[in-house]
Amino acid sequence: MSPSVTLILQIAVVVTAARAFGLLCRYIKQPQVIGEMVAGILLGPTLLGWAAPRVSAVLFPLSSLGYLGTISQVGIVIYMFLVGVALNHKELRNHGHAAVITSHVSIVAPFVLGALLALFLYPRLSDDSVPFPGFALFMGAAMSITAFPVLARILTDRDMLGSRLGTLAIACAAVDDITGWCILAYIVVQIRTQAGSNSLWVTIGGTLFFGLLMIYVVKPQVRRFYTTYERLGQLSEGALALLVLFVLVSALITEWLGIHLLFGAFLAGVIMPKEHVFVRYIIEKFESITIVLLLPLFFAFTGLRMDLHSLKGGSMWLCCIAIILVAVAGKLAGSMIAARAAGVLWRDAAGIGILMNTRGLMELVILNLGLDIGVISRVLFSMMVLMALATTFMTTPLLEWIYPLELIHAEMAGEEVAHVA
């Protein structure tokens, strides 16, 4: 088969599987993205490669994975831009001290527990080409991330986006993501400069300069997109092309500086105007093709890199269980205790903890990045993907248990009555 036929066949199979599993997940009241993640994993060596190796070899030959990886990378670049667009750190200001302390603890607690777990995992699942600090910091960052978009989707599905709990969780997740990606940028710089691909000072100095340039020079310029939108009610195709170009150039600059394409795309999104209607317009313009086509390819690419059969023996499964437990303890319990300490009621605090524990797609993005830069091995990658699935999967049932829909509706009605009064 020619490479283009193979690629089209791959896309057809991946999109079909993603839609099928996504619908199945909706049926069991789980976010669709979980089904898409599972579909990607099942198309890899974990199921298809194991049960039907010949079919797998025809469908996903090694030589074709480069194309699939590149297209999925483009998808993730656009997706990270959209995540940045949707983030609004100013929301935190509306929630006072509770949000500040909760968001900071929800980063620090899982981060420290992740680093603590690294003491156990480093001699077992790493090697001496990775320095301990890089490994520990990566584990910490991977544990502390929250899937902002999945969280928003869960809240929307449950009519909780406008609730006190929902807005607090969204604000904390926004801070978590910005902080998490900054820490990750530092880790990537550290690892890459050790590998000798760039000078440390060029990378750090260049990144700082680029960040300041984006905030103080480019940010006022990109507001023109909003003023154009405000004037015309839409952006012309030329303006949209310019916007895509802006994202790609930003991504390329951060890659050239020695961090990663994704940081540039994310930063481009963060500095975009935050007016609600404009954010909604941009997301609607880019989201469909990204979610329907490009993200499933990323999940499939992730699944092809993951092999659950590589987890051999009780000790490896023990490590996997330890990772899941530490992830839940750090994020769920850490956020819950912090929110309670800040004066939030126990039920709301538990809700915050459950929501912040959603890792979903963002975790997969970070894990792929870790595998790319060689800071984690394939076995650890597989374990962490399982953790991402487990923590995302548990969100909806736990939330339903703590916060039944009737209670949410009653609270929302109560808040409205109080507001009117």
Next chain:
Amino acid sequence: MNKRKLAAAYIFLVGLPLLALLAILRAGSHLVAPVALHGDWRVQADFGAWHGVSCEAPLANSSPPLLSIAQSGTHLTVTLNDPDGTVLAGTIDGFTLSKTPFARRTETEFARRRDSGCLAQRSLSLRATVDQQGKKRSLTGTFQLEGCASCPPIAFSATPQMPTQRPQ
């Protein structure tokens, strides 16, 4: 909640864990991880002694013979570039590499081997020592075809084909 209590909570929940993080990083600097072996290794060996045995000998007809090592801590998976794509699994014990046979062939291929009179029980084992001089690493050891009385162990050495980088 008053500001004093909030500050105390912040110090307790954020400040102390950050100090703990510093302690963890300090403690971890004494940890020793297994030696990095992942990547492709070019094998130098004389497989002549295995020519003419009743079954095909792994790597005997590969040019150049290569070992592709995938590593996760002490666990290794070694893929040979022979026509069968023989896969071995093993562990690092200190600086010694030992491999046990690990068949990942399809049932059809196993059947073919039995039909053609090959010894189905025959397996390849590999034992090697990692030599380290500065940043340069090399492997020296032996391949052994177990279950084949007429196949002597073959000594080999291997050097990284490229600078060691984890395969994607």
